[in-house]
Amino acid sequence: MTSHVTLRRPDDWHLHLRDGAMLRAVAPESARHFGRAIIMPNLVPPVLTGADARAYRDRITAALPAGARFTPLMTLYLTEDTDPADVVAAHREGVITAVKLYPAGATTNSASGVRDFDRVRGVLDAMAEAGVPLCVHGEVTDPDIDIFDREAVFIDRILDPLRRATPGLRVVMEHITTADAADYVRSVEDGLAATITTHHLVINRNHILAGGIRPHYYCLPVAKRESHRLALRAAATAGDARFFLGTDSAPHPDGAKESACGCAGCFTAPHTMSILAHVFEDEGALDRLEGFTSLYGPAFYGLPANDDRLTLVRDDAPLELPAKLMTDDGPVTLFDPGFALHWRVTPN
Ligand code: NCD
Ligand code: ZN
Secondary structure (H helix, E strand, C coil), X not given: CCCEEEEECCCEEEECXXXXXXXXXXXXXXXXXXXXXXXXXXXXXXXXCHHHHHHHHHHHHHHCCCCCCCEEEXXXXXXXXXXXXXXXXXXXXXXXXXXXXXXXXXXXXXXXXXXXXXXXXXXXXXXXXXXXXXXXXXXXXXXXXCHHHHHHXXXXXXXHHHHHHCCCXXXXXXXXXCHXXXXXXXXXXXXXXXXXXXXXXXXXXXXXXXXXXCHHHCCCCCCCCHHHHHHHHHHHCCCCCCEEECCCECCCCHHHHCCCCCCCCXXXXXXXXXXXXXXXXXXXXXXXXXXXXXXXXXXXXXCCCCCCEEEEEECCCCCCXXXXXXXXXXXXXXXXXXXXXXXXXXXX
């Protein structure tokens, strides 16, 4: 049995770091293992302009432990008022890496997202021209559409027409949860990729709803039925460069999740690499872990892979992990994969 794996340092192509006390608590957790991360802009208020992104980047850097080698790759939150010139300038100056599209009301703090896609056409055209990728939360928000169908419907109604109307726009379909999304991404040769989260490789909707309601497994897009989880595992472990890691680690204080109206989000930053090594080992694909976590993401974004490396060692004894991260905003429960973890990240 393989006992260790060495990878280029991984990156996280979809991460929520929040702000204030939560940022200070969770940023070191990502910086410990990851070289870079695409930072989601859904703060309250959101990261709307190049100036906002620069200020947020400075707050993130200030929250990192001394000596951390972690680069936050900033995004802007696309609204119907986004100024194309500001996007292009922020990208040219290296302040932002991508722009994030949230359909209005799709998820946590997305109220200022896009309602009328015709109103962002100018920004999308400018992004295509300047080579700024668009990260997409791929769910429709129409109350008539069943929550388990919202991703598949989004592809047909929004994503495919949007891509056809803006040739040349590079698009990342974020945190895909369905076989439909994986198939759609595979149907496109170039310019479209998808991130897959750690938790969607592990849970299906039964984990959330069978035998009691488990708020710490609730995230958006919500986990789907088992056949979709298996399709995601197949996509992630296939060695296909169109699929790469975006953890969507999304911390909320326990009080906000264990509630009559609990927030969406799973917190996986501290132990994502251990869980992924377990999943890839299960699939007989440990040799493909590096592509998924460390090579395909940079290639899509036109960046070099990280120079340094990270080693995972398989211990016989299970890892002892705290169940919660303590923060000044309250405890945050770590995602429980439901199996013992044996892959330990060693300091390099
Ligand atoms: C995210 C959050 O909490 O900000 N929640 C989640 O369930 N993934 C928002 C998001 O990415 O949808
Ligand atoms: Zn997210």
